[in-house]
Amino acid sequence: GEDVEQSLFLSVREGDSSVINCTYTDSSSTYLYWYKQEPGAGLQLLTYIFSNMDMKQDQRLTVLLNKKDKHLSLRIADTQTGDSAIYFCAENPGAGSYQLTFGKGTKLSVIP
Amino acid sequence: ETGVTQTPRHLVMGMTNKKSLKCEQHLGHNAMYWYKQSAKKPLELMFVYSLEERVENNSVPSRFSPECPNSSHLFLHLHTLQPEDSALYLCASGTASNTEAFFGQGTRLTVV
Numbered sequence: 001g002e003d004v005e006q007s008l009f010l011s012v013r014e015g016d017s018s019v020i021n022c023t024y025t026d027s028s029s030t031y032l033y034w035y036k037q038e039p040g041a042g043l044q045l046l047t048y049i050f051s052n053m054d055m056k057q058d059q060r061l062t063v064l065l066n067k068k069d070k071h072l073s074l075r076i077a078d079t080q081t082g083d084s085a086i087y088f089c090a091e092n093p094g095a096g097s098y099q100l101t102f103g104k105g106t107k108l109s110v111i112p
Numbered sequence: 113e114t115g116v117t118q119t120p121r122h123l124v125m126g127m128t129n130k131k132s133l134k135c136e137q138h139l140g141h142n143a144m145y146w147y148k149q150s151a152k153k154p155l156e157l158m159f160v161y162s163l164e165e166r167v168e169n170n171s172v173p174s175r176f177s178p179e180c181p182n183s184s185h186l187f188l189h190l191h192t193l194q195p196e197d198s199a200l201y202l203c204a205s206g207t208a209s210n211t212e213a214f215f216g217q218g219t220r221l222t223v224v
Contacts, residue, residue, distance in 0.1 A: 004154065033212075041218075042116070042118075042216045042217040043155075043202065043215040044215070045212055045213070045214065048212065088155070090155075098143060098145070098157075098160045098167060098206075099157060100157065100213055101154070104152065104153065104154050
């Protein structure tokens with residue numbers, strides 16, 4: 001079955017860049033997502049990338065996809081204390097599937 | 113404001129109680145989802161409704177019973193739950209043609 005792996009914790013200093021990594025096993029993954037969950041809140045879609053893309057940039061966020069290695073990363077430039085949250089990687093095989101498979105989430109702590 | 117609203121935000125119930133979780137979306141989406149988020153486990157997809165028809169049921173115990181009366185509302189009826197069912201229950205909505213899922217803030221359920 002599908003599996004999505006993330007490291008559980010990441011700690012960075014305010015102003016530095018954060019890189020959150022994710023690996024997945026389903027080679028048919030068509031859509032890959034990053035969600036953010038702040039304390040006590042639901043998941044907020046941050047960005048997504050199609051499998052035919054290598055990179056997507058959206059303001060401070062850069063998503064890199066290495067399809068050969070099944071590796072996805074999220075880079076947050078100039079990390080702020082408001083970026084402290086849990087970040088979830090998720091994949092969907094497309095082809096009409098409703099299934100989103102999530103990783104366990106990476107807790108990002110930003111040190112002032 | 114995510115456009116997906118869940119009530120109640122917090123719920124404590126005994127194992128013999130019957131309660132219902134409610135989800136409402138006003139995004140014009142035609143697919144709605146229930147996810148379970150437990151500590152230290154990936155999000156688990158429980159149920160999917162598309163065009164008010166249940167399309168996926170991921171082997172969820174019968175003590176959880178979903179209902180989708182229309183495309184804007186989704187319920188999760190709970191009865192005779194177990195303490196291990198304590199979790200954050202997240203509702204999401206999306207469209208059949210776009211696999212983005214927009215999440216509510218969740219209901220924190222505690223079974224005592």
